[in-house]
Amino acid sequence: xxxxxxxxxxxxxxxxxxxxxxxxxxxxxxxxxxxxxxxxxxxxxxxxxxxxxxxxxxxxxxxxxxxxxxxxxxxxxxxxxxxxxxxxxxxxxxxxxxxxxxxxxxxxxxxxxxxxxxxxxxxxxxxxxxxxxxxxxxxxxxxxxxxxxxx
Amino acid sequence: xxxxxxxxxxxxxxxxxxxxxxxxxxxxxxxxxxxxxxxxxxxxxxxxxxxxxxxxxxxxxxxxxxxxxxxxxxxxxxxxxxxxxxxxxxxxxxxxxxxxxxxxxxxxxxxxxxxxxxxxxxxxxxxxxxxxxxxxxxxxxxxxxxxxxxxxxxxxxxxxxxxxxxxxxxxxxxxxxxxxxxxxxxxxxxxxxxxxxxxxxxxxxxxxxxxxxxxxxxxxxxxxxxxxxxxxxxxxxxxxxxxxxxxxxxxxxxxxxxxxxxxxxxxxxxxxxxxxxxxxxxxxxxxxxxxxxxxxxxxxxxxxxxxxxxxxxxxxxxxxxxxxxxxxxxxxxxxxxxxxxxxxxxxxxxxxxxxxxxxxxxxxxxxxxxxxxxxxxxxxxxxxxxxxxxxxxxxxxxxxxxxxxxxxxxxxxxxxxxxxxxxxxxxxxxxxxxxxxxxxxxxxxxxxxxxxxxxxxxxxxxxxxxxxxxxxxxxxxxxxxxxxxxxxxxxxxxxxxxxxxxxxxxxxxxxxxxxxxxxxxxxxxxxxxxxxxxxxxxxxxxxxxxxxxxxxxxxxxxxxxxxxxxxxxxxxxxxxxxxxxxxxxxxxxxxxxxxxxxxxxxxxxxxxxxxxxxxxxxxxxxxxxxxxxxxxxxxxxxxxxxxxxxxxxxxxxxxxxxxxxxxxxxxxxxxxxxxxxxxxxxxxxxxxxxxxxxxxxxxxxxxxxxxxxxxxxxxxxxxxxxxxxxxxxxxxxxxxxxxxxxxxxxxxxxxxxxxxxxxxxxxxxxxxxxxxxxxxxxxxxxxxxxxxxxxxxxxxxxxxxxxxxxxxxxxxxxxxxxxxxxxxxx
Numbered sequence: 001x002x003x004x005x006x007x008x009x010x011x012x013x014x015x016x017x018x019x020x021x022x023x024x025x026x027x028x029x030x031x032x033x034x035x036x037x038x039x040x041x042x043x044x045x046x047x048x049x050x051x052x053x054x055x056x057x058x059x060x061x062x063x064x065x066x067x068x069x070x071x072x073x074x075x076x077x078x079x080x081x082x083x084x085x086x087x088x089x090x091x092x093x094x095x096x097x098x099x100x101x102x103x104x105x106x107x108x109x110x111x112x113x114x115x116x117x118x119x120x121x122x123x124x125x126x127x128x129x130x131x132x133x134x135x136x137x138x139x140x141x142x143x144x145x146x147x148x149x150x151x
Numbered sequence: 152x153x154x155x156x157x158x159x160x161x162x163x164x165x166x167x168x169x170x171x172x173x174x175x176x177x178x179x180x181x182x183x184x185x186x187x188x189x190x191x192x193x194x195x196x197x198x199x200x201x202x203x204x205x206x207x208x209x210x211x212x213x214x215x216x217x218x219x220x221x222x223x224x225x226x227x228x229x230x231x232x233x234x235x236x237x238x239x240x241x242x243x244x245x246x247x248x249x250x251x252x253x254x255x256x257x258x259x260x261x262x263x264x265x266x267x268x269x270x271x272x273x274x275x276x277x278x279x280x281x282x283x284x285x286x287x288x289x290x291x292x293x294x295x296x297x298x299x300x301x302x303x304x305x306x307x308x309x310x311x312x313x314x315x316x317x318x319x320x321x322x323x324x325x326x327x328x329x330x331x332x333x334x335x336x337x338x339x340x341x342x343x344x345x346x347x348x349x350x351x352x353x354x355x356x357x358x359x360x361x362x363x364x365x366x367x368x369x370x371x372x373x374x375x376x377x378x379x380x381x382x383x384x385x386x387x388x389x390x391x392x393x394x395x396x397x398x399x400x401x402x403x404x405x406x407x408x409x410x411x412x413x414x415x416x417x418x419x420x421x422x423x424x425x426x427x428x429x430x431x432x433x434x435x436x437x438x439x440x441x442x443x444x445x446x447x448x449x450x451x452x453x454x455x456x457x458x459x460x461x462x463x464x465x466x467x468x469x470x471x472x473x474x475x476x477x478x479x480x481x482x483x484x485x486x487x488x489x490x491x492x493x494x495x496x497x498x499x500x501x502x503x504x505x506x507x508x509x510x511x512x513x514x515x516x517x518x519x520x521x522x523x524x525x526x527x528x529x530x531x532x533x534x535x536x537x538x539x540x541x542x543x544x545x546x547x548x549x550x551x552x553x554x555x556x557x558x559x560x561x562x563x564x565x566x567x568x569x570x571x572x573x574x575x576x577x578x579x580x581x582x583x584x585x586x587x588x589x590x591x592x593x594x595x596x597x598x599x600x601x602x603x604x605x606x607x608x609x610x611x612x613x614x615x616x617x618x619x620x621x622x623x624x625x626x627x628x629x630x631x632x633x634x635x636x637x638x639x640x641x642x643x644x645x646x647x648x649x650x651x652x653x654x655x656x657x658x659x660x661x662x663x664x665x666x667x668x669x670x671x672x673x674x675x676x677x678x679x680x681x682x683x684x685x686x687x688x689x690x691x692x693x694x695x696x697x698x699x700x701x702x703x704x705x706x707x708x709x710x711x712x713x714x715x716x717x718x719x720x721x722x723x724x725x726x727x728x729x730x731x732x733x734x735x736x737x738x739x740x741x742x743x744x745x746x747x748x749x750x751x752x753x754x755x756x757x758x759x760x761x762x763x764x765x766x767x768x769x770x771x772x773x774x775x776x777x778x779x780x781x782x783x784x785x786x787x788x789x790x791x792x793x794x795x796x797x798x799x800x801x802x803x804x805x806x807x808x809x810x811x812x813x814x815x816x817x818x819x820x821x822x823x824x825x826x827x828x829x830x831x832x833x834x835x836x837x838x839x840x841x842x843x844x845x846x847x848x849x850x851x852x853x854x855x856x857x858x859x860x861x862x863x864x865x866x867x868x869x870x871x872x873x874x875x876x877x878x879x880x881x882x883x884x885x886x887x888x889x890x891x892x893x894x895x896x897x898x899x900x901x902x903x904x905x906x907x908x909x910x911x912x913x914x915x916x917x918x919x920x921x922x923x924x925x926x927x928x929x930x931x932x933x934x935x936x937x938x939x940x941x942x943x944x945x946x947x948x949x950x951x952x953x954x955x956x957x958x959x960x961x962x963x964x965x966x967x968x969x970x971x972x973x974x975x976x977x
């Protein structure tokens with residue numbers, strides 16, 4: 001079945017079954033592999049992308065539900081890693097293995113759009129992604145720094 | 152095609168959108184077929200060189216490429232613009248190896264650090280080329296106390312077995328720096344000396360008059376200078392007359408090592424560009440999903456492929472055998488090294504989602520094998536029975552039986568820890584292309600050398616024709632961390648030679664039989680204390696499963712840091728169908744939990760402060776200069792007494808130990824060196840870590856760690872303190888997840904908690920808001936830094952929980968216990 005998706009401002013036509021999770025369409029059909037598979041049940045957040053600016057877990061969202069809504073993946077944030085959240089991430093040397101970081105970064109972008117000056121409590125409530133390396137300390141600092149940079 | 156990983160071909164459709172018709176695309180490539188595929192995925196070297204972004208110190212694709220510029224030795228090339236490319240033989244698990252190992256080479260090379268790039272070394276080259284003689288001997292002869300030496304590597308699979316040029320490429324046991332520092336420093340020094348010799352020859356001056364600094368060689372007397380890039384091709388031709396004279400720079404002369412350097416792979420990890428194995432996409436690639444019997448030693452009895460063969464995209468089925476003989480079992484099951492995985496079935500399809508859906512729908516009947524009826528309770532019961540039966544005496548100091556009768560009272564406690572796994576985020580996967588005379592593997596792998604040999608065995612293609620393209624790796628956390636991911640992929644791809652296949656496990660497959668588990672473990676501690684509460688005799692019994700990959704692990708317990716005149720340690724062995732594996736912190740996870748909780752119990756019984764109680768018992772050990780006569784004898788052979796005391800005092804001071812806290816809050820303390828006394832006469836270098844955690848337990852029993860204070864042993868020096876600091880921050884998260892939540896139960900022989908919903912990793916809201924790390928400088932090379940902060944976390948938190956609630960928790964994790972305390976409000 002053919003679907004049209006708007007991803008990072010490019011329109012793609014893909015031919016997949018309607019129950020295919022958006023994650024696999026992004027990764028395997030379109031080739032945007034920055035979005036990661038971690039759990040397949042919407043728990044870990046490695047697959048986080050933005051839909052209309054809201055963070056969603058693309059492993060648990062079928063492609064049919066993504067039709068007609070602009071999707072932003074890590075690749076669409078900036079061409080060169082210059083988005084304030086990416087800059088802050090580099091400043092604090094946040095990633096370790098890095099596997100969860102695309103999702104973390106997009107969750108942060110969504111948070112800052114809604115809450116430009118987040119408190120620690122805001123961060124606790126809204127950044128629910130898992131990082132097995134345990135980079136939370138640096139991520140928290142980087143979120144505050146990104147908020148500053150955007151201001 | 153300009154690179155290995157170019158996206159599948161996309162064509163611009165007439166309406167201006169990109170049209171991707173995968174099935175049509177695959178049909179086209181299938182016609183091209185076979186060996187022809189090689190023709191378009193192999194990159195042009197020139198094109199590869201052109202796409203490297205100038206400002207990146209690691210590429211998005213970190214694997215080895217043949218150098219286009221002069222190679223000085225196997226570890227580095229130098230381009231005409233002075234760019235130094237350092238080949239990293241060891242694997243970066245997110246632990247900063249790409250940066251740290253480059254620092255070790257660059258320090259000695261004395262080059263411009265801003266022009267250094269890192270990429271992985273070639274495991275294939277390692278098969279074909281022997282290690283140079285000058286990399287074999289450890290300077291200082293393995294003396295951990297010689298600052299000018301190479302420390303005390305394990306030399307696990309040392310020169311006798313790791314004869315390849317890059318020596319030990321696998322990473323585990325916190326061993327990257329410990330095992331490789333000496334030859335990486337020597338490699339940088341060898342290259343520097345050759346650059347100097349080439350310049351001296353060119354200028355006809357004595358080499359001793361030349362100075363190398365920041366990629367420039369200077370002859371002060373004649374005011375001549377030459378850049379490394381300009382002399383590199385001559386240096387590549389020249390040989391040192393006597394390479395055995397190369398020396399390592401001791402820490403007091405370092406300028407780069409010992410400084411905080413940002414991790415060089417961070418820029419490609421914040422843009423999504425970093426290629427993990429799971430991200431490899433190739434023209435004509437097929438996908439495979441795998442299901443193995445969820446019980447170790449089990450297998451697929453039957454399956455019905457006909458029921459699913461007409462589902463979308465499905466190509467073929469592959470039996471992953473666990474037959475009674477042959478190489479497939481030996482390698483897929485990894486029976487020789489890591490214990491016993493189970494047999495199963497794979498489906499190959501045009502997309503992973505199609506393969507996965509078909510496999511989910513395919514009827515499979517399992518033969519659950521001899522372990523098929525085991526439960527957590529049955530395994531625990533069997534362990535407990537073994538614990539009560541006579542064990543093997545590991546340490547026996549003084550006369551425990553007599554002394555036990557001489558105390559004022561006996562204190563006894565039994566503790567346990569559950570099965571846990573590494574729980575990496577990237578699921579097991581690899582992409583493999585087998586042709587008739589060559590195997591290519593894209594993988595994130597902690598043991599590349601072993602994987603290469605296994606691929607050769609599975610395909611019958613000689614090791615020199617097996618190529619590993621090392622990708623970034625989504626979490627490591629233990630030396631047997633990969634499971635048989637590459638082996639599954641090779642076995643499957645070998646059935647469709649000429650087509651690349653990406654094999655990927657689901658999260659549940661990866662966390663089920665795709666990994667090994669740190670085993671369930673029970674320990675019983677018993678002490679006789681005198682009227683003042685000081686121990687006069689102590690006996691510890693512990694029971695665990697053993698396996699090839701994890702022998703009985705008495706580290707820590709064989710040599711308690713607390714002075715007890717009479718001490719005995721007894722080991723009991725249980726058997727279980729679940730093979731024990733190595734998870735970050737290995738045996739110290741149970742052992743430090745027992746000892747550091749029990750010592751707290753003794754302090755409480757004595758009515759003494761747990762910090763001061765520990766301090767006094769450590770101080771009672773014989774001083775360092777009297778230790779030779781105790782060496783290797785368990786109690787009394789304990790080393791580094793004064794360093795331990797410093798660590799304890801530092802952590803008490805930095806945490807403001809004993810300060811007034813709000814109601815429901817308390818501090819808990821622990822100290823450990825997970826390496827001490829592992830059957831090597833106690834002479835190992837060790838890494839001391841002391842911690843205080845400030846914990847809150849609400850009256851309803853909810854636990855929160857607010858602050859963590861950590862003292863960590865740096866020895867003479869760390870290589871990159873930033874990387875170690877980050878690693879420690881992560882280890883605290885690891886420890887809190889262990890302490891609060893993590894356990895894997897067994898039902899019908901299979902692991903129950905196999906995804907993030909049932910095996911939680913702490914999140915942002917549960918990480919301490921304040922974490923402080925202070926360095927303890929000691930006179931030795933430390934053992935490692937990848938897991939040494941983990942063992943203290945659980946006992947320190949539990950000790951704080953006890954202070955708040957009066958409840959002494961002896962069974963990990965906390966989620967299974969009611970921690971409510973005091974009067975409950977509504």
